[in-house]
Amino acid sequence: MANNELSLDRTFHALSDPTRRSVIEQLMGGPATVKSLSEPFAIGLPSFMKHIKVLEDCGLISSQKKGRVRTCEINPVQLVVVEKWLSEQRALWESRTDRLAEYVEALNAKE
Amino acid sequence: MANNELSLDRTFHALSDPTRRSVIEQLMGGPATVKSLSEPFAIGLPSFMKHIKVLEDCGLISSQKKGRVRTCEINPVQLVVVEKWLSEQRALWESRTDRLAEYVEALNAKE
DNA sequence: AAAATAGTTTGCCAAATGGTGAACTTTTTA
DNA sequence: TAAAAAGTTCACCATTTGGCAAACTATTTT
Numbered sequence: 001m002a003n004n005e006l007s008l009d010r011t012f013h014a015l016s017d018p019t020r021r022s023v024i025e026q027l028m029g030g031p032a033t034v035k036s037l038s039e040p041f042a043i044g045l046p047s048f049m050k051h052i053k054v055l056e057d058c059g060l061i062s063s064q065k066k067g068r069v070r071t072c073e074i075n076p077v078q079l080v081v082v083e084k085w086l087s088e089q090r091a092l093w094e095s096r097t098d099r100l101a102e103y104v105e106a107l108n109a110k111e
Numbered sequence: 112m113a114n115n116e117l118s119l120d121r122t123f124h125a126l127s128d129p130t131r132r133s134v135i136e137q138l139m140g141g142p143a144t145v146k147s148l149s150e151p152f153a154i155g156l157p158s159f160m161k162h163i164k165v166l167e168d169c170g171l172i173s174s175q176k177k178g179r180v181r182t183c184e185i186n187p188v189q190l191v192v193v194e195k196w197l198s199e200q201r202a203l204w205e206s207r208t209d210r211l212a213e214y215v216e217a218l219n220a221k222e
Numbered sequence: 223a224a225a226a227t228a229g230t231t232t233g234c235c236a237a238a239t240g241g242t243g244a245a246c247t248t249t250t251t252a
Numbered sequence: 253t254a255a256a257a258a259g260t261t262c263a264c265c266a267t268t269t270g271g272c273a274a275a276c277t278a279t280t281t282t
Contacts, residue, residue, distance in 0.1 A: 005129055016123035017240085018116055021196075028203035035258060045259070047241050054239095068249040068258045076204055083197045085132075086190060092139035093187055128270085146228060156229065158271050165269095179228045179279040 004081070010058035011082050019043070020051050027061060027074040034063075034070045115192070121169035122193050130154070131162050138172060138185040145174075145181045 014020055023037055038048040052072065055061045059078040063070050125131055134148055149159040163183065166172045170189040174181050 008132065009127055009129060012123050012127035016120055016127055018120060019240095021119065024200060025203070028200055028207065030207065033258085043240085044242065046243085046261080049260075050240070065259085068247095070259070074204065076201070079197060079200060083194065083201065086194045086197065089135060089139055089190060090187070090194065092136070093185065096139065096141065130270095144228085154270085155272065157231085157273085160230075161270070176229085179277095181229070 004085075007058070007078075007081065008085055010054075011060060011078055014054050014058045014060055015082070017051065017054075019048075020055055023051065023055060023072075024060065024074065024079075027072060031071050031073040034072065037072060115196075118169065118189075118192065119196055121165075122171060122189055125165050125169045125171055126193070128162065128165075130159075131166055134162065134166060134183075135171065135185065135190075138183060142182050142184040145183065148183060 015024075019041055022040065026032060026037055026040075034045075034049065034052060037052075038045060041048060052061070052063065055072075056063060059075055061072050062075050063072040065071075126135075130152055133151065137143060137148055137151075145156075145160065145163060148163075149156060152159060163172070163174065166183075167174060170186055172183050173186050174183040176182075
């Protein structure tokens with residue numbers, strides 16, 4: 001569970017971009033090549049590769065090249081690290097008051 | 112539950128900075144003034160106020176001024192929005208395989 | 223009334239971010 | 253073997269970020 005702070009910085013930052021979140025969503029369905037992942041987006045491959053690198057550097061995905069094709073895969077551990085920070089905050093808040101349950105209900109009701 | 116995308120962008124970005132995460136953590140204990148929130152950090156007030164603004168713009172906190180003092184408060188709804196995106200991803204992954212449980216266990220075991 | 227406190231506004235800066243096009247390498251495929 | 257496909261590298265660009273100092277406005281305190 002090493003160096004949390006920097007890891008959280010990078011992971012939250014990685015998730016702050018819609019292109020990168022979309023890549024994550026795609027990868028949830030299973031591994032995919034860079035090319036196929038890039039297709040939904042109207043940006044060049046060099047730009048897209050930067051996003052892949054950001055995701056890889058923070059540990060959200062991993063990739064390997066075989067022949068001329070690079071295949072990416074999700075690494076759920078890193079998502080759990082982030083989820084954990086959030087739920088810890090939630091726990092802090094809940095220990096102070098228990099209004100959060102109401103908020104969540106209200107939020108769910110809005111859908 | 113309006114405009115999720117932009118809201119997620121801004122909220123993830125807000126959480127990608129350690130100063131801002133620390134402010135969130137402080138506020139989990141209850142409302143506090145800008146000054147008291149800024150004390151742990153070796154940065155000037157103008158810089159600190161930018162962080163407050165980022166947190167307020169994405170809806171993670173709210174604040175109000177009374178006299179010369181501005182008091183900030185956490186707004187847990189926005190945290191829940193982020194938690195939700197993450198747990199949706201986790202659900203996607205779990206629907207594909209159930210190895211995540213193992214990962215989480217392994218992670219928890221490391222503490 | 224004078225001084226301290228808490229914030230705000232302004233203008234500045236270096237570095238990081240997210241994009242581009244062009245040129246290049248390495249496989250595959252035709 | 254020639255051409256297409258999939259990345260990669262490079263140099264460049266505008267914008268955003270996160271910091272600063274200085275000057276300013278209110279409000280408490282003393």
